[in-house]
Amino acid sequence: MSNLHEAMHISFKNDEIAYLCGQKSTIAFTKTLGNFFYLETETEETVLFTEPEDLMVASAFGTGDKILRGLQCTLYQLRELGAPLIVLPKGHPASPRLKVVVSIGPRTRLSCKIQPGTHPEQDVLCGSEEFADLEILAEPGGAEARGFSFKMGIVIIKQL
């Protein structure tokens, strides 16, 4: 059943992280605070600039406390420690071993049909089928989750 017509506003503070916990996967997001982020490839470095209300969204397959902590750790490293985002070249053996994937910007759309070779300039993030076509949009004081309802899972807000 499609939940695309449903939208939920999720309020959270700048020092908090919001989780959407499904049956098989988990999405986490927090504000970028207008920080910039380094995208590193084998050959060059690109700086990604953001607006204060923009979001950093992380997606992981799996549920439970380990997954929540892993997502929090990823977002904390990026935002608070200024860790760079490492972009692996196509076909790199580490790619299928990634546990958490990240998207940064005002809008992120989850897709379970993502083509191998995600395009970094796009706003699509790999997610499980249960969150297919879910959109996370930045809003003042939080985010809007389009296509999410409490039938699909629960929302948890925690300190980042």
Add this chain to the structure above:
Amino acid sequence: MCTVGGGPDIGNIEALVAKDYECLDCKSKFKGMGRRPMCPSCQSRNVKPA
């Protein structure tokens, strides 16, 4: 705006829409993307496309 990662594979970074910038205060040069560029070295907004 930017996705890194995607399950079985990631990449195609060459398709990134990034511009070259120069900081008019500290003269550092960098490649950036986004609406409000800022010098990553000195945090100045006084930058211009190179």
